[in-house]
Amino acid sequence: MAPLRRQMHLGVFWLGTGNHTAGWRYKGAATSNNSWPVVAAGAQTAERGKLDLFFISHSVVMDPGDHPSFVSRFEPTTLIGALSAATRHIGLGATVSTSFSEPFNVARAFGTLQQLSGGRVAWNVVTSSHDAAARNFSKGRLDEHDLRYELANEFVDVVKGLWDTWEDGAIVADKTTGMFLDKSKVHPLHHKGRFYSVKEPLNIDRCVHGHPLIIQAGGSQPGQELSARTADIVFSVVNGDKPSAKAAYDKLKQRTIKYGRTPENITALPGVMPIIGETNEKAKEPLDKLQSWLTPTNALSLVSQRIGYDISGYLLDGPIPDFPEPTERGRAFSNTLLEMARREKMNLRDLYNVTDAARGHWGHLRHTVTDR
Numbered sequence: 001m002a003p004l005r006r007q008m009h010l011g012v013f014w015l016g017t018g019n020h021t022a023g024w025r026y027k028g029a030a031t032s033n034n035s036w037p038v039v040a041a042g043a044q045t046a047e048r049g050k051l052d053l054f055f056i057s058h059s060v061v062m063d064p065g066d067h068p069s070f071v072s073r074f075e076p077t078t079l080i081g082a083l084s085a086a087t088r089h090i091g092l093g094a095t096v097s098t099s100f101s102e103p104f105n106v107a108r109a110f111g112t113l114q115q116l117s118g119g120r121v122a123w124n125v126v127t128s129s130h131d132a133a134a135r136n137f138s139k140g141r142l143d144e145h146d147l148r149y150e151l152a153n154e155f156v157d158v159v160k161g162l163w164d165t166w167e168d169g170a171i172v173a174d175k176t177t178g179m180f181l182d183k184s185k186v187h188p189l190h191h192k193g194r195f196y197s198v199k200e201p202l203n204i205d206r207c208v209h210g211h212p213l214i215i216q217a218g219g220s221q222p223g224q225e226l227s228a229r230t231a232d233i234v235f236s237v238v239n240g241d242k243p244s245a246k247a248a249y250d251k252l253k254q255r256t257i258k259y260g261r262t263p264e265n266i267t268a269l270p271g272v273m274p275i276i277g278e279t280n281e282k283a284k285e286p287l288d289k290l291q292s293w294l295t296p297t298n299a300l301s302l303v304s305q306r307i308g309y310d311i312s313g314y315l316l317d318g319p320i321p322d323f324p325e326p327t328e329r330g331r332a333f334s335n336t337l338l339e340m341a342r343r344e345k346m347n348l349r350d351l352y353n354v355t356d357a358a359r360g361h362w363g364h365l366r367h368t369v370t371d372r
Contacts, residue, residue: 011053015069022293033069047090058095061133084117095124103158110212111204119209149222165201228255
């Protein structure tokens, strides 16, 4: 038997103003993340480059100090619906939170997008990590971290179950006999769980290309279990330490087995921010320019979000504090960044230089900014 041929998958995490916090200031850069011509051109460029995925993140809260692409941005499912008509081959991923949605609506939306795109969409399952988001949905705060993942597990099961309420070939549309629907191929869901009760079948037929893919990126124990059980694609955060990245990869792959899956069922996509140049020195020039536009004010906001703790009251040149653990915010970036900072004996200034260059993802080049 011939060995399995492995293939690298590449995707774009789309940020209209650039991945770097100050990217919008660079000559020729876009200054908006909600410009249709800019987004469409980005997706079409990624498709010409033969990339696999064009991915849109989302949040249901606006923070004036956030990354410029997050201050104002399109709703992602609407956007990938438009992008499905502007592209032909590339996969289109959109984020929808299980904390502020209903399974029937999500199943119907992605079922529609799967049909419109010819089977090219993926749902990024998130649980949300900002209390401010809860206040936009008549709640005082988010549910406790692990409870959010218990809810998410049932939510994903219901969505997948709804997609399966239709069998292939249910719509007959036989003009001779007058039979439009083979009712034996459409089944009520009859789901009654801890969080959701959904009885009827979905009111959109099964796409000939099958289910949309499931994307997940949880870094906590419950998040990793959700990934191993349900995800097709897992976004991972790496910090340049090869042994820890390999250990996390192997652990994720092995987790799939207890859920009756195989390691090959999951594709892992680590986040990286490449800066291209003929030499390291030439590649460093644009990075230096971008880093020169950072200040402690705009840098510390992103670091606080990424690690889940407010660091505005700490000395920049002091050591990384011993924060209480675990944070109730997202833990993938928090764990990875704090592990890297302690391993490499960084101070907070080092950490915000790294974080604001690549938003917490791995970047090979680094440069330090000074107070202004």
